[in-house]
Amino acid sequence: MLVLHDRPLFDPPRADGTEGKGSFMYILRLTIIFGCLVAAGFGDCAAAPAYLSDFMTMTVCGDLAGNAMPGVVPGDPACKAPRKIKSGEVPPYQLNDFAAIGSPCPDRLGVASRENLPVVIGAVTRIVSFDRHATRSGCILRGIPSVVGSSIQWYDKNYGYIIGDATPTGLISFDSSVACRTNSMDSNRFSRSWVIAPQTLPPTGRPGFTVFTGSLSAGSPASLFGHCPTGGQRALTAWVLDSMTYTGGPTLPTLVSNHYSSADTAGVSAGEGQQMERTYWTVAFGLTRWEKWARADWAGGRAAVSVMARTFFAKHTCDAPFAVPAGLAPGMQMGPMVLTGVYSQIARDPRIGVQHVWYLLDCHDFTNLVRTPQPAPASLPASYAGWWTG
Numbered sequence: 001m002l003v004l005h006d007r008p009l010f011d012p013p014r015a016d017g018t019e020g021k022g023s024f025m026y027i028l029r030l031t032i033i034f035g036c037l038v039a040a041g042f043g044d045c046a047a048a049p050a051y052l053s054d055f056m057t058m059t060v061c062g063d064l065a066g067n068a069m070p071g072v073v074p075g076d077p078a079c080k081a082p083r084k085i086k087s088g089e090v091p092p093y094q095l096n097d098f099a100a101i102g103s104p105c106p107d108r109l110g111v112a113s114r115e116n117l118p119v120v121i122g123a124v125t126r127i128v129s130f131d132r133h134a135t136r137s138g139c140i141l142r143g144i145p146s147v148v149g150s151s152i153q154w155y156d157k158n159y160g161y162i163i164g165d166a167t168p169t170g171l172i173s174f175d176s177s178v179a180c181r182t183n184s185m186d187s188n189r190f191s192r193s194w195v196i197a198p199q200t201l202p203p204t205g206r207p208g209f210t211v212f213t214g215s216l217s218a219g220s221p222a223s224l225f226g227h228c229p230t231g232g233q234r235a236l237t238a239w240v241l242d243s244m245t246y247t248g249g250p251t252l253p254t255l256v257s258n259h260y261s262s263a264d265t266a267g268v269s270a271g272e273g274q275q276m277e278r279t280y281w282t283v284a285f286g287l288t289r290w291e292k293w294a295r296a297d298w299a300g301g302r303a304a305v306s307v308m309a310r311t312f313f314a315k316h317t318c319d320a321p322f323a324v325p326a327g328l329a330p331g332m333q334m335g336p337m338v339l340t341g342v343y344s345q346i347a348r349d350p351r352i353g354v355q356h357v358w359y360l361l362d363c364h365d366f367t368n369l370v371r372t373p374q375p376a377p378a379s380l381p382a383s384y385a386g387w388w389t390g
Contacts, residue, residue: 212234
């Protein structure tokens with residue numbers, strides 16, 4: 001059983017794209033990791049790579065010629081030579097979500113799927129999580145799922161982060177007034193606003209947290225160049241590397257990232273923030289699960305938070321969420337996870353004795369695997385180009 005501690009086992013992947021990811025030591029590291037997963041039968045395996053970038057893209061299984069093997073997914077005994085998917089390569093399997101429990105549809109296939117791929121434009125690499133949706137007539141999916149959105153991600157030597165989202169209603173960049181002061185004319189201005197976790201990950205089970213200030217800037221990223229946002233919202237991000245059992249069955253080493261909508265002045269709690277997005281990242285699949293959480297007093301939904309939580313629980317589109325450890329941050333002492341009727345967890349600030357209940361309101365778990373190739377995503381619109389500069 002391989003356990004990585006504070007000191008990385010090998011040199012990290014470089015932050016300039018694909019360079020270094022074909023090296024012998026990098027391939028050896030992935031092989032050791034997946035050897036542990038295969039031996040455990042996808043069970044609780046303490047081996048984990050030391051770098052967030054390993055958790056951000058899909059892994060494929062190479063044949064003797066190095067080509068991705070169709071119908072073989074990470075964790076299969078046949079996956080002898082795992083490697084990260086390459087830019088331009090068609091994913092040999094599909095990551096789908098789940099329909100509600102009791103669905104008559106085969107394999108409970110939902111209508112959303114995801115691919116987590118490196119995309120190179122010019123000499124610049126970014127990681128794109130393509131979000132596809134299909135229409136359904138009864139249990140039959142109509143046509144090829146179309147890309148309805150994308151999350152654009154990257155990392156530097158210190159942190160990984162989301163730099164922008166493409167949504168059906170337009171483009172949003174996560175702007176940093178701090179980074180913009182020295183990088184107003186390229187995509188480096190979007191670094192360290194929506195932070196995921198450090199690039200060098202902590203030991204398994206040890207939480208960490210940080211606070212960065214960011215702004216949401218609408219429009220094509222290039223149209224923002226030359227002008228920096230003023231102010232911004234301070235937001236707490238807390239993370240932990242641990243084992244997670246997914247709705248599709250696999251138990252995987254997972255980087256769990258909690259991005260809160262706010263932070264207190266001391267930078268050790270969510271303060272008055274009432275919303276949180278939790279993302280789950282794995283070496284096998286990249287961005288593997290997404291959740292929306294809200295505090296009990298959040299008033300931005302269609303009903304009371306507790307009512308929405310019960311409605312979501314009854315659908316059972318996801319199994320139980322990860323139970324965040326007690327000491328998430330000095331101002332975020334977490335209670336046990338409630339698993340009956342709702343998914344909820346109390347966060348208490350021991351400094352002032354105030355506590356709030358947080359409820360899970362929505363979730364997509366993309367471990368409903370289909371072992372056929374996903375059609376290649378269409379080329380990215382020209383309006384995305386500003387995210388591939390610098």
